[in-house]
Amino acid sequence: MAQNIYDDDEFFEAYSRLPRSVNGLDGAPEWPTLVEMLPDLDGTHVADLGCGYGWFARWAMSAGAASVLGIDLSEKMLTHAASRTSDDEIVYQRQDLEHLELHTDHFDVVYSSLTLHYIVDLDGLFREVHGSLRPGGGLVFSVEHPLFTAPSNPSFVDLPDGPRVWPVDHYLLEGPRTTDWLAPGVVKQHRTIATYVTLLRRSGFELTAMVEWGPSDAQIAEHPSWTVERDRPPFLLVSARRD
Amino acid sequence: MAQNIYDDDEFFEAYSRLPRSVNGLDGAPEWPTLVEMLPDLDGTHVADLGCGYGWFARWAMSAGAASVLGIDLSEKMLTHAASRTSDDEIVYQRQDLEHLELHTDHFDVVYSSLTLHYIVDLDGLFREVHGSLRPGGGLVFSVEHPLFTAPSNPSFVDLPDGPRVWPVDHYLLEGPRTTDWLAPGVVKQHRTIATYVTLLRRSGFELTAMVEWGPSDAQIAEHPSWTVERDRPPFLLVSARRD
Numbered sequence: 373m374a375q376n377i378y379d380d381d382e383f384f385e386a387y388s389r390l391p392r393s394v395n396g397l398d399g400a401p402e403w404p405t406l407v408e409m410l411p412d413l414d415g416t417h418v419a420d421l422g423c424g425y426g427w428f429a430r431w432a433m434s435a436g437a438a439s440v441l442g443i444d445l446s447e448k449m450l451t452h453a454a455s456r457t458s459d460d461e462i463v464y465q466r467q468d469l470e471h472l473e474l475h476t477d478h479f480d481v482v483y484s485s486l487t488l489h490y491i492v493d494l495d496g497l498f499r500e501v502h503g504s505l506r507p508g509g510g511l512v513f514s515v516e517h518p519l520f521t522a523p524s525n526p527s528f529v530d531l532p533d534g535p536r537v538w539p540v541d542h543y544l545l546e547g548p549r550t551t552d553w554l555a556p557g558v559v560k561q562h563r564t565i566a567t568y569v570t571l572l573r574r575s576g577f578e579l580t581a582m583v584e585w586g587p588s589d590a591q592i593a594e595h596p597s598w599t600v601e602r603d604r605p606p607f608l609l610v611s612a613r614r615d
Numbered sequence: 616m617a618q619n620i621y622d623d624d625e626f627f628e629a630y631s632r633l634p635r636s637v638n639g640l641d642g643a644p645e646w647p648t649l650v651e652m653l654p655d656l657d658g659t660h661v662a663d664l665g666c667g668y669g670w671f672a673r674w675a676m677s678a679g680a681a682s683v684l685g686i687d688l689s690e691k692m693l694t695h696a697a698s699r700t701s702d703d704e705i706v707y708q709r710q711d712l713e714h715l716e717l718h719t720d721h722f723d724v725v726y727s728s729l730t731l732h733y734i735v736d737l738d739g740l741f742r743e744v745h746g747s748l749r750p751g752g753g754l755v756f757s758v759e760h761p762l763f764t765a766p767s768n769p770s771f772v773d774l775p776d777g778p779r780v781w782p783v784d785h786y787l788l789e790g791p792r793t794t795d796w797l798a799p800g801v802v803k804q805h806r807t808i809a810t811y812v813t814l815l816r817r818s819g820f821e822l823t824a825m826v827e828w829g830p831s832d833a834q835i836a837e838h839p840s841w842t843v844e845r846d847r848p849p850f851l852l853v854s855a856r857r858d
Binding site: 542569570 | 762766767768772774775777778779780781782783784785786787788807808809812813816821822823824825826827829844845846847848
């Protein structure tokens, strides 16, 4: 069973105060880039892996999707998400993404935002997603960037008489990383960019786009402190297509 | 005209003493991985961009290639390379890779080792290479890893009371980086991994494999000091196919 930090009271309280929880997609700085990587959703069947509060599910319906299946492990998230919609074409389902089961040849788009870096068996998940897509269907996802997850001490440091730097070590040492993000002892899975590419290829996907996300000039003008995110991108965005 | 450091006497002397210059492909620790990314060369027409001493050209002929075109900007490298073979099916040619011109629909394999990070117009080069390949033909290349080229001070540092780290900044700030590698003022072009992927896709390539190279356990047993290369991979290896 996967770690279920989102049902931890302390974590959930802190998470619920994040800009992306309060303001939804507009509170996620990478959203304008991620949305450009999505195909036209008109008439499509969509799945959202790690759907959280359901912001994306509701947006996808407003963008013309025929149906959205939102999957999450957290009872709390699913309860919140369900309370926010009365649309019969949005279905929420509790599943452990480590043992995901989806209808085959069914979806046009599978989406996942900042969830897959928690998954140990990503190979298995990519295979299940590939089988669940119709030919020509697409997977679009974001994860924490490998540069973000790699270090043993993931915080910027000011070098003596030097610049502020992101201290990279263990980049090629893949596996669990335990951090104190919102609550102590959160476990993420560090993988290199090449491993994401390799696992996608091995599952039968063709890679169609990759973005190492950093803030735009307009975002930096509004939030000058975000400039450091250009020193070390926080998010990796990927789209892939079932051959 | 591209920078031509290899015809600088000081640089050339230092370069000629590197293990990969003295021992050829066996002196390049990433070669065992790179060779696995190459297709069967039997009967193929091959181009090598940045052919240097011609080690790869001679190896490709021994692996069954029908012909090899070795291209380099350096007169010195080409003179050395030509002096080391009498094979009529190896042709050396002086060209500036910034303005590369190749026969169209001709090559089965285009190879390039640790050269493309010098190229400013990589978009133009990828388009020329794509047009020069037969349908189904492949491009296999290595470059310095973007983690290696990004920092303003590209050297490991020991943090006070902390680990030895690779100090990353400016990762998303693409463009020239001036270093003092073998000679002062060597200019390389820093690009992110995503930009390599994007330029390949834009030129019509399908990405077929990516490796962020680090030493194997056997290599570390033989060279314990190479362990740090797992903290920050030195090379990015990529293969792509003409659709």
